Amino acid sequence: MIGISTAFGPTLGGLLIAVGGPQNGWRLLFWMNIPLGIALLFFAARLLPRKQLRDDQVRDLDPIGVLLLGGAVLTFMLPFVLTTGGPDDDPRRWFFLIGAALFSSVFVWWELRYAARGRSPAVRFSLFRRASYRNGLLIATVYFAAVPASFLLTTLYLQEGLKLEPVFAGMVTIPFALVSAYTAYLGGRLVEKWGRALVVGGIVTVILGFGLNVLLAVISPPELAPWLMAAALAVAGAGGGFVVSPNQTLTLAEVPVTEGGVAGSMAQVGQRVGTAIGVAAATSTFFATLYAKAHHESSLAVYHEGFRNGILVAVALIAVALVLGLFDLGQRRHAHEQEATA
Template identity: 65%
Template sequence: MATPSIPAISGRARWQAFGVCVAVAALTILDLSKVNVGLPSIEKSLGAGSTELQIIVAGYALAFGLALVPSGRLGDLYSRKVMFIIGLSGFTVASALCAVAPTIQTLVIARILQGVAAGVQMPQVLGLVQQLFQGEERGRAFGVFGATIGVSTAFGPTLGGLLIAVGGPTDGWRLLFWMNVPLGIIALLLAIRLLPKTQPHQPGARNLDLVGIVLLGIAVFTFMLPFVLTTGGPDDSPWRWLSLAGCAVAVVVFIAWERRYEAAGKSPAIHFALFSLGSYRNGLLLATAYFAAIPAVFLLTTLFLQEGLGFEPVFAGMVSIPFALTSAITALIGGRLVARYGRSLVVLGLVIAIVGFVLVLLGAVLPPAEDSIWFMAGAMAVAGAGGGLVISPNQTLTLADVPVTEGGVAGSMAQVGQRVGTAVGVAAASSIFFSTLYREGPGNSDNVMIYHDGFRNAFLVTLGLMTIALVIGLLDLLRRKRASTDDGEASDADSAPTAPSAAPAAGAEEAG
């Protein structure tokens, strides 16, 4: 079926709409990282336990992930602009509720609502980028998008530390949420004015697969739940892992339902044909592993520097500034180079990032405690230089072959992978970190050494996740080269059977 044409939009209008999308994406992603640095303050202010603190971080990601697919599908079928405005309005209101929360229970509920709203607006951002740009211009747009996401993720702890310093150690955490309110209102007014009113649709009925959406939601929820409830403390119940059995059942039922639904000539919640696209499938898996590692790295770093070495939140957060700066620069560069170098650019970025994170680990545990922060900051610059070459090029490659009409739901599934990765990575790393403290703490007077051990043990998990992302990138690179070689041989056989096969043209490996 032919893809409907994209309504003509002037270059200036496209980039203005894109600016609104990027700003809101930054606001959304900031709340994944800036709140980390406020956890000790929230603990003291509201008497939060480890479970509540874990839900504030991972519960946001859980709610985010659950809302992505249905909202992405609604945006594709009806109006991305309307869904964007609904999500941004809800995010702004939920942020205000978080800021005034009188108890930890209220904060947890408001935080989950904030995650749902974030999950409503984020797939519209990716769908609109798909709609607004084509070809190399789309690569540049994703370069800017990737730079923004990288800066938001890395600068979040610094911003959080500054706000806590301004607001005080007891109630400074409330400013983390208050800042979203005026910014959200401004973005809302701009979105109403600047986002395109029309979008392409596939011809035919615009049915919404409610059963499929519910089944997928159950699968995502039952998979993420045990990780959200994992704190590393002695109160963790082993029964929580039974939820994974429910996830397996939900996945089987979901696949069966979707195939039956599509066979009936209706549009399912997820078009499985998307996963037959190697670029999409492998890009999604790589992003899942990468985003399982990155938020965990920043959480571990702030916990180690604040609680282990006694640095103020603002200084603990500033360690991530070099990562933010270098990742922003290389993300912009990567957005321009991805059309030429493709997946090899992502692989290079992962190698550099892994080297940088190894240096972060060494900088944390080898130097004297008072000097660790400087070594870690320098190593973060190296890791950021690699990270910028991962996010935007991978985003471009992941969605390169996806039809515009499926941009929202395809972006939603990519975001689901990232949020699932975040929940799993944060849970795995933080549980090992805290379990090390619980195990070595009693009777041990060397507090710094305990935190060294906890940080080292947990950080090895993040390095393992980065290595998985690298392996996926290498396998996809080999797949593309093999496909390019096969295409070249077939072309030569058709045109000149007796001639030797020609070498693939530069950059042809990324066409597959």
């Protein structure tokens, strides 16, 4: 479902920009969330189970913990969101990280105290003692730091460098999304047999696909580049489907059912934080290259270099995910060998 929605999201966004024009089209992208939100409320009311909560469950929502976690995430993400790579970036934005450290410290203290009183905290730190959960969470965080940034860089290059209309730039990512939707379906069937090796193979394929994407963007004639980049993204999508879905399964496999909701929400926080950091790092590299080279090289050559440098940041992040995957694979095989000899 994520693959299918990813396929049509950028294209629909491009259509809305075409309908609204350059001045108002981008506003339609935000207004689009209103009918989508109403639809979500409708389906939530119809499909989610209706179960009466006990009074003690209602009191265990841990609102203070949620607010502290929200403050920590907000102050941590803000300096990265405000990083553009341009000369006007305010260096004082990094002071927000001091607030992140303070919020995080108070959050950890509160959660440990809350759990010690027998209540249900927003985050269960005991989950991190499970290697499968801890490693899977780290892999997902780093992976989501790289992939959304790669999509954004590709769109920027196509629209700003090759002067494609937004709707056509959005269509270039459709092969990735559709292929990843299919391989995610296959991955759900193969993960029990292949385990972490399936995720490692998927990460390698994603690196190959993104590498081909930037190579073809630089060496291809401009009129052929979007088509060849779409083909390269299809290769990356083949690997992407074997990463996200199987990794989710492996991450939560040893988590007790009663803690599944908390474990899943913690994974989502990690993914969102990773996305913010990855997008900031890759796009600031892209724009910093444009600012530095704009007066020395031709326009397209500058975009070639900026796109290449930004994608290298994203590929480096995926390489970190690969190292984490290999580490987890080694741990699992060592544990299996110990069980076999026990």
